[in-house]
Amino acid sequence: MKRYGFVQSNADHTLFLKHRQKRVTALIVYVDDMIITGDDTEEMSKLQEQLSAEFEMKNLGGLKYFLGIEVARSQKGIFLSQRKYVLDLLSEVGLLECKPADTPIIQNHRLTEHTDQVPTDKG
Structure with a gap:
């Protein structure tokens, strides 16, 4: 992923991000499944083409x-x-x-990137 200009996330070592022209593309991998998402449709298509050239892939929509x-x-x-x-x-x-019970979770929490985040101990 680094070869394609992606940076590995400090929060999750299976998450890769690429920023281009104020847009972001994200790829997260779990064993043999991956999600490609973001607001840069051109970069997402390019990444799918690059990965398809190296790996057998199927787009599930x-x-x-x-x-x-x-x-x-x-x-x-x-x-x-x-x-x-x-x-x-x-x-x-x-x-x-x-019977249901309340859970201690913040409702409607919005996820964001934190550029000053300390790297997670991946060990």
Whole structure:
């Protein structure tokens, strides 16, 4: 990825970012799956072509589900949910009828890049 001008993220060593003309392209890899996203459609197409020349790849279209996370898009943004994962887990352990409880998570949190971020210990 570095050969293509991408920089490895300090927060997650499987995330690579490329900034070009105030636009960003992101690639995240998990075993043999990857997500390419961003607001630079030209760079995303170029990256897909470059990777396809080196690896056997299949474009599955718009992201809907990845690693137990459901992805939904709307005019307001992209929403991530683990509803299906949680329901499957509750069903598996016989707690599908349990009562819900509040979780200590910030709702409507917006993700951003932090250029002054200290690198994560990848070890």
